[in-house]
Amino acid sequence: MKWLRQKGRKPGTLMNYIVVAKFLHEIGPALALGGPAVDPWHGMSARKAAKYEVTHDLSTPTIAPKVWFPLVRAAWxxxxxxxxxxxxxxxxxxxxxxxxxxxxxxxxxxxxxxxxxxxxxxxxxxxxxxxxxxxxxxxxxxxxxxxxxxxxxxxxxxxxxxxxxxxxxxxxxxxxxxxxxxxxxxxxxxxxxxxLVEVTRADGSVGPWHPGLDPRALTRMLVRLRDAAFCLVAALSMMRDSEIHEIRRGSVVQHYNAPAIKSHLDKGRAGRPGKHWWIIEPAAEAITLAEIVSVHDERVFSPMKRPESTEVVHGDQMIDAFINEVNSGRAWSGLDEIPEGRVRPHMFRHTMAMLTDQFPGSEIALGIQLKHVAARALANRTTQSYAAADTQWAELLETALEATRFRRFKDLYGQYKDGKPIGYGAGAERVKEVFDDIIATVKANGGDARVEDDLLRKARITIRFGMLNNCLFDEANPQGAVCRENTVIPEGHTGPLDWRCRPDRCHNSMIGVEHVPIYDSHKRTQLKLLETRRLPAARKAVIHREVERADAVLAQVMEENT
Structure with missing residues (x-):
C-alpha cells in the first residue's frame, strides 16, 4: 500500500483496493487456491485504512494552461x-x-x-x-x-x-x-x-507540414485526424466522453437556429430522449471531418481498421496518440510542443466549464473568443462544481482578461475622440468625464498616442463590459450599487452581484450603443406577448414590469439623443 501511495494513487483508489483485499480474505476458504491468510486492516474500515476523507470538492483536475493552449491549437x-x-x-x-x-x-x-x-x-x-x-x-x-x-x-x-x-x-x-x-x-x-500546405517552423524555415503522404502515412494520418477531431470536440462542447462516442453520422444539425450536436446517450443510460449540445463552428467542423474519415456505418469515433466492430476507441488513447503525433512531427509541422501532463476527456469538460464561468472575456486558443464558446456550451447542462475557479489558471487568464478590458476601453476612447456616441446613462457620463480629462491633459502637454495609452491605464475608473450593459462598480466605493442593496453579500464575494443587476436605475450602469437594439427588441417582444388572450394576471404583471424596465433604459437613450 505504501508503494501505491508513492506512485500517486489517491485515497479513493486505495480504498477500492483495500475493499477487494478484505473481501478475498473473507471468502478465502471458498477459493480453490485460498485467499490472503490475514487481513492487514482487521477491525479497520477500508475508508479509514486508505485515509480517505469525504469532500464535496470536485476531484477532477483541470488541464494545465501550458498543455491546454498548444493542444487545442494543434487540434484546430x-x-x-x-x-x-x-x-x-x-x-x-x-x-x-x-x-x-x-x-x-x-x-x-x-x-x-x-x-x-x-x-x-x-x-x-x-x-x-x-x-x-x-x-x-x-x-x-x-x-x-x-x-x-x-x-x-x-x-x-x-x-x-x-x-x-x-x-x-x-x-x-x-x-x-x-x-x-x-x-x-x-x-x-x-x-x-x-x-502540401506550407508552414513556418521554429527555426524560421518554410516548407510543407509533412514529409510526404504516401499510402502508409495516409493511413496513419487519417487516424490522427480522428484523434484531433475528438480533442477539439471534447474541448469546445463540454460533452462527456460517452456522449461524444455516441455521436452518429448526420448528428450536426440546426437546433433553435444554432449549430448543435445530436447525441443519443446520457451518461450511460440508453433509451432516454436524444439531446442536443449547442456548439460553435470549429466543433461542427471537427465532427464533419471525423464523419468523413470514419469507416463505421453509423458511429463517427470508431476503430479505423474494423468497420464492423462495436468496440469503442478509448478517449484517453486518442488524446495520447494525438499528443505524441504532434510532438514527434514538430520538425515538419512547426507546431508548439505539448508539454507532459495528464489529459483525459473529463478534464476537458471541467477546464472549459471553469473557463467559461470564471473568465468569459478571455481567448482560449487560436483566436476563438471564450464568450463565443460560452454562449453555446453554457446553454447545455453542466455540473455546477465544474465551474469552480482553478488556481493554476487564475493568474494567466486574469492577465488576459485585463488586457481585453483595456483594449475595449481604448476603443471607447477612440470612438469618443472621433465624436461618435459611446453610451448612455449615469455611467456613460462618468466615462466621458474621464475621457475629457485625458484629452485635455494630452493637449496641454503636447502628448502623443503613447501618452494617451499611459493615461488610459492610469485612469481611476473600473469598467466591466457585459451583454446587457457595462458596469462601473468601484470596489473602493461600493455605496450606491443597486445590486448590493437589501441583500446578503455572499461571504468572500467582491464586486457587483451580476444576477441582481438593474441597468434601468443603477448609477454604475452604462448602456452601450450595442445594447440599445437588445432593449428595443425586448420591449417589442413583451408588448407582443401582452396581446396573448387570457393571460394570467401574475404573468401580465411580470410582462408590464419588463416593459417598464426596458422603457427606463430606452428613456436614457432618448434623453441623450435629444
Missing part, C-alpha cells in the same frame, strides 16, 4: 489546415485504386506504359522520406517508392509488386529506367500529392 490546425491535404490524398488514393489494373494485356505492355509515363514531366516519381526511421523495412524506405510508382502507372499492388522486383531482369531494367530519369532531373514527389 490539424482539423482546419492540415485535414484538406489528407483528404485530397485519400481521394486520389481511392481513385488510383479504382482504376488500377491487375494484369497486362500483352508482353512488353508494362515497359510501354512506363516509357509513356516517364515521358510526361507532369508525372512525378514518388520517393520515400529519406529521414524515415523506426520501420522494420529498414533501408527499403530509401529511394523510389516502387509500389506507389506502379499505382501511379495504373497497376494494382498485386501487379505492381512484381513490376519493379529486383529478382527479375525485367524488374531491374525498369528500375534502371526510373533511376536514369531521376538523374536527368525528372520531377519527384514524396507522396500521393505534392503541394
Amino acid at each position: 490546425i490539424y482539423v482546419h489546415t492540415f485535414a484538406p491535404d489528407v483528404l485530397r490524398a485519400m481521394t486520389r488514393y481511392q481513385q488510383l485504386r479504382a482504376i488500377a489494373r491487375t494484369s497486362t494485356d500483352r508482353s512488353g505492355e508494362a515497359d510501354e506504359v512506363l516509357d509513356a509515363w516517364l515521358a510526361d514531366p507532369g508525372n512525378r516519381i514518388p520517393l520515400h522520406d529519406p529521414a524515415h526511421s523506426g520501420s522494420s523495412l529498414g533501408k527499403k524506405h530509401e529511394g523510389v517508392n516502387w509500389n506507389l510508382l506502379a499505382l501511379f502507372m495504373g497497376f494494382s499492388s498485386s501487379k505492381g509488386s512484381g513490376l519493379f522486383t529486383a529478382a527479375l531482369p525485367s524488374g531491374m531494367r525498369r528500375r534502371e529506367k526510373v533511376r536514369a530519369a531521376l538523374d536527368a532531373g525528372h520531377p519527384t514527389t514524396s507522396g500521393l500529392i505534392h503541394d
Whole structure:
C-alpha cells in the first residue's frame, strides 16, 4: 500500500483496493487456491485504512494552461489546415485504386506504359522520406517508392509488386529506367500529392507540414485526424466522453437556429430522449471531418481498421496518440510542443466549464473568443462544481482578461475622440468625464498616442463590459450599487452581484450603443406577448414590469439623443 501511495494513487483508489483485499480474505476458504491468510486492516474500515476523507470538492483536475493552449491549437490546425491535404490524398488514393489494373494485356505492355509515363514531366516519381526511421523495412524506405510508382502507372499492388522486383531482369531494367530519369532531373514527389500546405517552423524555415503522404502515412494520418477531431470536440462542447462516442453520422444539425450536436446517450443510460449540445463552428467542423474519415456505418469515433466492430476507441488513447503525433512531427509541422501532463476527456469538460464561468472575456486558443464558446456550451447542462475557479489558471487568464478590458476601453476612447456616441446613462457620463480629462491633459502637454495609452491605464475608473450593459462598480466605493442593496453579500464575494443587476436605475450602469437594439427588441417582444388572450394576471404583471424596465433604459437613450 505504501508503494501505491508513492506512485500517486489517491485515497479513493486505495480504498477500492483495500475493499477487494478484505473481501478475498473473507471468502478465502471458498477459493480453490485460498485467499490472503490475514487481513492487514482487521477491525479497520477500508475508508479509514486508505485515509480517505469525504469532500464535496470536485476531484477532477483541470488541464494545465501550458498543455491546454498548444493542444487545442494543434487540434484546430490539424482539423482546419492540415485535414484538406489528407483528404485530397485519400481521394486520389481511392481513385488510383479504382482504376488500377491487375494484369497486362500483352508482353512488353508494362515497359510501354512506363516509357509513356516517364515521358510526361507532369508525372512525378514518388520517393520515400529519406529521414524515415523506426520501420522494420529498414533501408527499403530509401529511394523510389516502387509500389506507389506502379499505382501511379495504373497497376494494382498485386501487379505492381512484381513490376519493379529486383529478382527479375525485367524488374531491374525498369528500375534502371526510373533511376536514369531521376538523374536527368525528372520531377519527384514524396507522396500521393505534392503541394502540401506550407508552414513556418521554429527555426524560421518554410516548407510543407509533412514529409510526404504516401499510402502508409495516409493511413496513419487519417487516424490522427480522428484523434484531433475528438480533442477539439471534447474541448469546445463540454460533452462527456460517452456522449461524444455516441455521436452518429448526420448528428450536426440546426437546433433553435444554432449549430448543435445530436447525441443519443446520457451518461450511460440508453433509451432516454436524444439531446442536443449547442456548439460553435470549429466543433461542427471537427465532427464533419471525423464523419468523413470514419469507416463505421453509423458511429463517427470508431476503430479505423474494423468497420464492423462495436468496440469503442478509448478517449484517453486518442488524446495520447494525438499528443505524441504532434510532438514527434514538430520538425515538419512547426507546431508548439505539448508539454507532459495528464489529459483525459473529463478534464476537458471541467477546464472549459471553469473557463467559461470564471473568465468569459478571455481567448482560449487560436483566436476563438471564450464568450463565443460560452454562449453555446453554457446553454447545455453542466455540473455546477465544474465551474469552480482553478488556481493554476487564475493568474494567466486574469492577465488576459485585463488586457481585453483595456483594449475595449481604448476603443471607447477612440470612438469618443472621433465624436461618435459611446453610451448612455449615469455611467456613460462618468466615462466621458474621464475621457475629457485625458484629452485635455494630452493637449496641454503636447502628448502623443503613447501618452494617451499611459493615461488610459492610469485612469481611476473600473469598467466591466457585459451583454446587457457595462458596469462601473468601484470596489473602493461600493455605496450606491443597486445590486448590493437589501441583500446578503455572499461571504468572500467582491464586486457587483451580476444576477441582481438593474441597468434601468443603477448609477454604475452604462448602456452601450450595442445594447440599445437588445432593449428595443425586448420591449417589442413583451408588448407582443401582452396581446396573448387570457393571460394570467401574475404573468401580465411580470410582462408590464419588463416593459417598464426596458422603457427606463430606452428613456436614457432618448434623453441623450435629444
